[in-house]
Amino acid sequence: MAFDKKLLITGGAGFIGSHVVRRFVTQYPNYQIFNLDALTYAGNLENLSDIETASHYVFIKGDITDASFVMTLFETHRFDGVIHLAAESHVDRSITDPMAFVHTNVNGTVHLLQAARSIWKDSYEGKRFYHVSTDEVYGTLGATGLFTETTPYAPNSPYSASKAASDHFVRAYGETYGLPYVLTNCSNNYGPNHFPEKLIPLCIHNIIQQKPLPIYGNGLYTRDWLYVLDHARAIDLVFHQGRNHETYNIGGFNEWKNIDLVRLLCELMDTRLGRPAGTSAQLITFVKDRPGHDLRYAIDATKIHTELGWQPSVTFEEGLAETLDWYLTHPEWLEQVTSGRYQTYYQTHYLD
Ligand code: NAD
Ligand code: DAU
Numbered sequence: 584m585a586f587d588k589k590l591l592i593t594g595g596a597g598f599i600g601s602h603v604v605r606r607f608v609t610q611y612p613n614y615q616i617f618n619l620d621a622l623t624y625a626g627n628l629e630n631l632s633d634i635e636t637a638s639h640y641v642f643i644k645g646d647i648t649d650a651s652f653v654m655t656l657f658e659t660h661r662f663d664g665v666i667h668l669a670a671e672s673h674v675d676r677s678i679t680d681p682m683a684f685v686h687t688n689v690n691g692t693v694h695l696l697q698a699a700r701s702i703w704k705d706s707y708e709g710k711r712f713y714h715v716s717t718d719e720v721y722g723t724l725g726a727t728g729l730f731t732e733t734t735p736y737a738p739n740s741p742y743s744a745s746k747a748a749s750d751h752f753v754r755a756y757g758e759t760y761g762l763p764y765v766l767t768n769c770s771n772n773y774g775p776n777h778f779p780e781k782l783i784p785l786c787i788h789n790i791i792q793q794k795p796l797p798i799y800g801n802g803l804y805t806r807d808w809l810y811v812l813d814h815a816r817a818i819d820l821v822f823h824q825g826r827n828h829e830t831y832n833i834g835g836f837n838e839w840k841n842i843d844l845v846r847l848l849c850e851l852m853d854t855r856l857g858r859p860a861g862t863s864a865q866l867i868t869f870v871k872d873r874p875g876h877d878l879r880y881a882i883d884a885t886k887i888h889t890e891l892g893w894q895p896s897v898t899f900e901e902g903l904a905e906t907l908d909w910y911l912t913h914p915e916w917l918e919q920v921t922s923g924r925y926q927t928y929y930q931t932h933y934l935d
Contacts, residue, residue, distance in 0.1 A: 598778055783808075
């Protein structure tokens with residue numbers, strides 16, 4: 584079958600990537616969609632078991648830090664578009680192992696840029712490199728104000744510094760070589776398939792297990808939460824309609840202090856689990872703060888709203904209800920992830 588486009592999505596077995604892959608596979612049967620993922624601890628192919636047999640979907644296990652592998656892959660498939668999500672994504676891990684973040688987030692991104700530039704050198708017509716980034720590149724806000732697309736970069740963690748560096752490389756390839764790109768900086772996502780090392784899924788898991796809920800520092804740190812399917816929808820829109828060489832901020836218009844959010848999760852989970860009100864809140868435990876902890880993130884998403892008509896489609900109440908219900912109806916997913924059994928999925932479903 585002749586496809587309208589060959590699209591490479593990197594990091595498609597991860598949290599956000601799996602929702603992006605599913606969206607593109609279901610919305611665009613006329614595209615051939617390649618999901619390139621190294622299946623690190625954060626990659627879980629079970630996230631995509633519902634679409635893995637689609638005839639226009641191809642999974643490739645591979646590492647973006649392997650330059651010659653990446654170049655050969657591009658030469659073989661001659662992708663028209665790239666949506667790049669593969670990354671080391673957890674701030675706490677970046678504090679203990681910064682080099683892994685430089686390796687994947689910086690070097691890996693540059694290998695992809697090199698390969699795209701190389702195969703697109705004769706014509707950039709119809710080509711697009713989409714880099715998925717984070718609001719953390721802007722550093723921290725005080726009590727007021729919002730991040731806009733012109734807020735100066737001031738990353739504070741090794742993770743955000745590595746993402747900032749990758750953003751700069753993408754922009755530099757646009758300026759120096761004319762590479763067609765779009766870039767988005769998004770706030771905190773939540774939703775199904777979120778790895779339980781991040782605040783919301785960690786708390787859901789620990790509430791179910793009746794384990795302590797660790798709150799860093801005084802718990803007054805603030806994040807702007809967006810439902811992951813709304814992020815995937817924004818990525819679709821920017822990929823197809825965003826202006827070349829532009830950055831768009833994506834956010835939830837939904838700020839929560841960590842402690843208030845965790846108290847809300849406790850209340851909602853007590854109701855769902857049939858536990859007396861106040862049961863889970865007793866698990867809240869204040870622990871040592873994260874070094875370099877950013878006080879507050881909040882996105883001004885006016886540009887993507889005005890130019891592309893995007894805005895969140897679900898309220899936090901709706902998104903959180905969907906999320907909690909998903910975790911409660913998929914205990915096997917949490918079990919597989921927390922026991923490490925998910926890491927055998929590729930072996931048993933793809934190689935046996
Ligand atoms: P994730 O950690 O859940 O998934 C990352 C995926 O990348 C995994 O499937 C992993 O196996 C893969 N990967 C890691 N190293 C790789 C390598 N060397 N080669 C190939 N694949 C590799 O991350 P996520 O939370 O889904 O985030 C996806 C992207 O979105 C990241 O670039 C992140 O910076 C960005 N982002 C995340 C959030 C958020 O709230 N989670 C918000 C804004 C932006
Ligand atoms: O803003 C976008 C970013 O959001 C993404 O770029 C990152 O990939 C993603 O991990 C996320 O980063 P955060 O550091 O904001 O997310 P995390 O879930 O790790 O933490 C959210 C807040 O909760 C933060 O203030 C730290 C705090 N926290 C986190 C954990 C894991 C706790 O208080 N206790 C915890 O156990």
